[in-house]
Amino acid sequence: MAKTIFITGASSGIGKATAILFANHGWNVAATMRNPQNETELAQYPSIKVYALDVTQPESVSQAVEQALADWQQIDVLLNNAGYGLAGPLETASEEKIMDQFNTNVFGVMRTIRALLPNFREAGGGTIINVTSIGGLVGLPFNSIYHATKFGLDGLSESLNYELRPFGIRVKIVAPGGVITDFATRSLKRTVDGPSVYDASLEKVFAAFGKNSANYSTAEQIAEVIYRAATDDTDQIRYVAGQDAQATYGAWKSMSNEDFFAMINQRFGLSE
Numbered sequence: 001m002a003k004t005i006f007i008t009g010a011s012s013g014i015g016k017a018t019a020i021l022f023a024n025h026g027w028n029v030a031a032t033m034r035n036p037q038n039e040t041e042l043a044q045y046p047s048i049k050v051y052a053l054d055v056t057q058p059e060s061v062s063q064a065v066e067q068a069l070a071d072w073q074q075i076d077v078l079l080n081n082a083g084y085g086l087a088g089p090l091e092t093a094s095e096e097k098i099m100d101q102f103n104t105n106v107f108g109v110m111r112t113i114r115a116l117l118p119n120f121r122e123a124g125g126g127t128i129i130n131v132t133s134i135g136g137l138v139g140l141p142f143n144s145i146y147h148a149t150k151f152g153l154d155g156l157s158e159s160l161n162y163e164l165r166p167f168g169i170r171v172k173i174v175a176p177g178g179v180i181t182d183f184a185t186r187s188l189k190r191t192v193d194g195p196s197v198y199d200a201s202l203e204k205v206f207a208a209f210g211k212n213s214a215n216y217s218t219a220e221q222i223a224e225v226i227y228r229a230a231t232d233d234t235d236q237i238r239y240v241a242g243q244d245a246q247a248t249y250g251a252w253k254s255m256s257n258e259d260f261f262a263m264i265n266q267r268f269g270l271s272e
């Protein structure tokens with residue numbers, strides 16, 4: 001029998017590429033998104049059904065889970081992909097922007113997991129894959145709030161894996177580096193709109209992020225890593241995805257903190 005994956009944030013980027021990849025591998029796909037009325041491409045796949053889901057709205061999460069279970073009876077993999085970046089200095093962030101970032105990137109993930117766990121337990125298993133970021137393993141400048149959400153998801157996933165393993169449920173994370181999607185354009189939010197005392201460093205950091213984009217992955221490449229995490233039947237928890245992310249993570253693990261810190265300062269033009 002075909003397996004089923006439930007994906008959040010399937011309207012674009014990694015979520016959409018993953019929906020198409022799994023459908024092409026013969027899976028049923030519950031592709032959820034905030035505005036399903038705008039979606040035309042995924043609806044053309046007979047094994048993809050599109051559902052409305054905003055991860056910040058608890059009723060929307062439970063309704064989408066109910067509808068998907070009515071259609072497919074069982075979900076085998078939950079992909080928590082919905083998320084966005086909030087970039088800029090912590091000091092200039094409004095309380096509302098900080099709350100929104102955690103509501104989407106962290107509390108949204110908790111909501112979908114809690115909504116699907118009864119089905120996973122009754123079925124005797126399942127896999128939860130949380131899309132984090134290299135910024136959920138290594139800190140980079142001027143992304144402190146975003147990193148806090150992704151480091152948070154990393155800890156959530158590792159702890160939860162112990163809790164759920166006795167029920168046959170695995171929790172994994174996929175941590176991409178830069179990916180060419182809407183992430184850095186229409187989806188990105190900033191903590192500061194006008195001038196601030198951080199301008200000199202901030203400009204250098206944003207310019208450096210732009211310059212490094214030659215090494216970025218495509219959404220399809222990250223979807224392949226997600227497919228591996230969903231199907232390799234191993235207890236591997238972390239999948240660092242993309243050449244840039246692997247290089248950064250490798251350096252962070254092999255270098256002293258002092259040397260790594262100096263390298264990152266230099267890469268982002270922050271050295272004295």
Ligand SMILES: NC(=O)c1ccc[n+]([C@@H]2O[C@H](COP(=O)([O-])OP(=O)(O)OC[C@H]3O[C@@H](n4cnc5c(N)ncnc54)[C@H](OP(=O)(O)O)[C@@H]3O)[C@@H](O)[C@H]2O)c1
Nearest residue numbers: 009011013014034054055082083133178179181182183187
């Ligand atoms: N691209 C990168 O460089 C990169 C690197 C590391 C990690 N990531 C992570 O990868 C994931 C996917 O991002 P992407 O690169 O594919 O960017 P993207 O193209 O901007 O996709 C983000 C998706 O999340 C959805 N979303 C945002 N808020 C939502 C909410 N409240 N409820 C439901 N869906 C919501 C968006 O929906 P709408 O269409 O409605 O806005 C969109 O479908 C994110 O978790 C991101 O943090 C991305």
